[in-house]
Every structure is written in C-alpha cells, then in structure tokens.
Amino acid sequence: MNYNTLISAEQLQALLQANPLVRVFDCSFDLMQPHAGYEQYLAAHIPRAIYADLETALSARHGVPGAHGIITASGADAPASGGRHPLPNREKFATWLSSVGMGNDMQAVVYDRNGGNYCGRLWWMLKWAGHENVAMLDGGLQAWQAAGGELSSGEEPAPFQNSFLLGPERVTLVDADTVARQLGRPAQTLIDARATPRFKGEVEPLDPVAGHIPGALNRPFSQNFTPEGRFKPAEQLKAEFLALLGSRDPASVVHHCGSGVSALPNLIAMEIAGLGRTALYAGSWSDWCSDASRPVAQG
Structure with a gap:
C-alpha cells in the first residue's frame, strides 16, 4: 500500500x-x-x-x-x-x-x-x-x-548509496515575477501562512521589511491542526478554506510564508480537504521584500 x-x-x-x-x-x-x-x-x-x-x-x-x-x-x-x-x-x-x-x-x-x-x-x-x-x-x-512507538538515539548507520532518478514535477512552483504579473487578478489567490502579527506588519523578527504581499489572505499554518498536533478532519479543513476563499477559485491559490517552509501545511491541508494540489511561491516574503520596487501592504 x-x-x-x-x-x-x-x-x-x-x-x-x-x-x-x-x-x-x-x-x-x-x-x-x-x-x-x-x-x-x-x-x-x-x-x-x-x-x-x-x-x-x-x-x-x-x-x-x-x-x-x-x-x-x-x-x-x-x-x-x-x-x-x-x-x-x-x-x-x-x-x-x-x-x-x-x-x-x-x-x-x-x-x-x-x-x-x-x-x-x-x-x-x-x-x-x-x-x-x-x-x-x-x-x-x-x-x-x-502510539507506543520505539525510539532510537545517536546516528543511524550510513545508508547505502542509491540512484534516485528525477521524474516529472508533480507540483507547481511559481516565482516572484509570476506573482507580480498576477497581482489583483482572479487567476491568482495568495495565501500567507505566517502568524497574523507578521502578516499585518506589526512585528518582523526575520526579514528586513514588515508586511505582506498586497491582496494576500492570511491563514496561519497552525490553524490546520488539532490541539494534539494532527490535521483537522478533511471536511472541517474544506469548510475553513472555502470560508477564507469566498468566491475565489481554490485552483487559483498560491501559498507562501516567510521562506517557503511553513506554507506547506496549508498546501497539504487543501489537498487533504479535496481542494486539489495548489501552487507554492517558494521564495515567499523573504524573496518578495528583497526588491524595494515590489509593493508592500500592512494591516
């Protein structure tokens, strides 16, 4: 299986x-x-x-x-x-x-x-x-x-060398130029996974500019999980994402965060919810704000 x-x-x-x-x-x-x-x-x-x-x-x-x-x-x-x-x-x-x-x-x-x-x-x-x-x-x-699983400690024995062969990409990766071209268009819905104070620009502990990409929606990645740390049920995730998106097409979603890491729980949650495998802007806010010509929103 x-x-x-x-x-x-x-x-x-x-x-x-x-x-x-x-x-x-x-x-x-x-x-x-x-x-x-x-x-x-x-x-x-x-x-x-x-x-x-x-x-x-x-x-x-x-x-x-x-x-x-x-x-x-x-x-x-x-x-x-x-x-x-x-x-x-x-x-x-x-x-x-x-x-x-x-x-x-x-x-x-x-x-x-x-x-x-x-x-x-x-x-x-x-x-x-x-x-x-x-x-x-x-x-x-x-x-x-x-669940009673055993634990090991120390370094695992060196694994044998293998030959991993690349296959066709099964996900969609977008860059800053693509995001910029699509700003404000129905074909793109940005979802920012950072904590709300960072999204609003109230604090910024990691990057030189505070704020978010104009038009982005905010869903902190932690909202996908139960208090026990497991993903919420699929129907609950679906309802929450559809409420966030409103009339926007789930297929238009591009996920991002600070550096392309914590955005992934949102992307995975949408797939669990049956809303498809959506796109990732891997450079995310740290890439976007590195160019002073790109617009920044706060609040």
Missing part, C-alpha cells in the same frame, strides 16, 4: 515491519537555534530515520550570498528559488536523495517534532522531484510516542 498524503503512527509501525523499502526522514528544526533539530534527532528519533537538515539538505547553501540572504550562484549551483531558504535545484536535490539511500521504488515518510512546521518542505520537494509516494506522519514524533 502506498501513502501519498498522510500516514498515522499505527500505519507507520505496520509499514516498517512489513516493508524494508521505507525511508523515514526526521525534519526537526529550530529557526532560532539551527543546530537544535539535529541534536534532538540524536537524542531520540524513529528507528531507521535519516536526518534532513532544512539549511543544508533542503535549501541551497552554496554560492555567493547576495542581499538579504539571497543566493546569487549560477550554472549548476543555481538555486531554484530565492528567499532565506532557497530551493536547491532538482539535480542537487536528487544527488542528496541518492546519498541517503532514497530510491524511486521506496515509500518515503517525513516527520518533525515542531507541529508539522518543517517536514512538509521535504514532502513537497519529493513531489517536485517526481516522487509521489511520500507521506507526512500525522501528529509527528509526539503521535509516534503516544
């Missing part, structure tokens, strides 16, 4: 027992303490899990940093997006997947211990690389522990 959106802790337990071709990734991270996620992984993780570092594995961190952290490398090292966490190009990402033993015939499972904030990035990137069989562990490491 393949899992393409969510997997429960109980389903993962059964899958790990039955299927050796499962690659589990721990994506735990802390923006304010970048090494904390790896330290937490070493202390406790799901057996066989590989650590996927947001800043080294899931972002382009090579080349010459430009203004506001934008990577200006070119050629083979050119990233696929701007922003504080620019996407590595697909070829670089495939090389990393191969190095950690990920194969095209494998089921991937991603999780974190941060309320789903970070593991959605790898879920989306695998779809972007053409790999459909990836699921997010609903409820994260906490749900695994609550």
Whole structure:
C-alpha cells in the first residue's frame, strides 16, 4: 500500500515491519537555534530515520550570498528559488536523495517534532522531484510516542548509496515575477501562512521589511491542526478554506510564508480537504521584500 498524503503512527509501525523499502526522514528544526533539530534527532528519533537538515539538505547553501540572504550562484549551483531558504535545484536535490539511500521504488515518510512546521518542505520537494509516494506522519514524533512507538538515539548507520532518478514535477512552483504579473487578478489567490502579527506588519523578527504581499489572505499554518498536533478532519479543513476563499477559485491559490517552509501545511491541508494540489511561491516574503520596487501592504 502506498501513502501519498498522510500516514498515522499505527500505519507507520505496520509499514516498517512489513516493508524494508521505507525511508523515514526526521525534519526537526529550530529557526532560532539551527543546530537544535539535529541534536534532538540524536537524542531520540524513529528507528531507521535519516536526518534532513532544512539549511543544508533542503535549501541551497552554496554560492555567493547576495542581499538579504539571497543566493546569487549560477550554472549548476543555481538555486531554484530565492528567499532565506532557497530551493536547491532538482539535480542537487536528487544527488542528496541518492546519498541517503532514497530510491524511486521506496515509500518515503517525513516527520518533525515542531507541529508539522518543517517536514512538509521535504514532502513537497519529493513531489517536485517526481516522487509521489511520500507521506507526512500525522501528529509527528509526539503521535509516534503516544502510539507506543520505539525510539532510537545517536546516528543511524550510513545508508547505502542509491540512484534516485528525477521524474516529472508533480507540483507547481511559481516565482516572484509570476506573482507580480498576477497581482489583483482572479487567476491568482495568495495565501500567507505566517502568524497574523507578521502578516499585518506589526512585528518582523526575520526579514528586513514588515508586511505582506498586497491582496494576500492570511491563514496561519497552525490553524490546520488539532490541539494534539494532527490535521483537522478533511471536511472541517474544506469548510475553513472555502470560508477564507469566498468566491475565489481554490485552483487559483498560491501559498507562501516567510521562506517557503511553513506554507506547506496549508498546501497539504487543501489537498487533504479535496481542494486539489495548489501552487507554492517558494521564495515567499523573504524573496518578495528583497526588491524595494515590489509593493508592500500592512494591516
């Protein structure tokens, strides 16, 4: 059985027992303490899990940093997006997947211990690389522990080298120019996943400019989860997104956040709700506000 959106802790337990071709990734991270996620992984993780570092594995961190952290490398090292966490190009990402033993015939499972904030990035990137069989562990490491799942500590044995082959992109990635061209048009509905005070421009702890892209709607990513950290039921998510969108077409949605990471729970929630697989502006606010000619809204 393949899992393409969510997997429960109980389903993962059964899958790990039955299927050796499962690659589990721990994506735990802390923006304010970048090494904390790896330290937490070493202390406790799901057996066989590989650590996927947001800043080294899931972002382009090579080349010459430009203004506001934008990577200006070119050629083979050119990233696929701007922003504080620019996407590595697909070829670089495939090389990393191969190095950690990920194969095209494998089921991937991603999780974190941060309320789903970070593991959605790898879920989306695998779809972007053409790999459909990836699921997010609903409820994260906490749900695994609550279900009686075992934990391991320390570094896992080095995985065997594999040969991950890129396939057709299964998601839609847009850039700042596309967003700018479509501003104010019915063909584009922007949803910003940042906390409301950041969206309004009342505070801005990470980027040099406060505010949001004009016309964007605000749905903080945390609104997709129950108090236990699991995604809300599909019908509830559908009702909430349709209320937010009003007369706007769900197919027009482009998700973003600060740097293209916490937007993914919104994107995944819309898919769970049966509203389709919508687009991502991966550069997000950190990319948008790096160009002073782009408009900014507040309030």
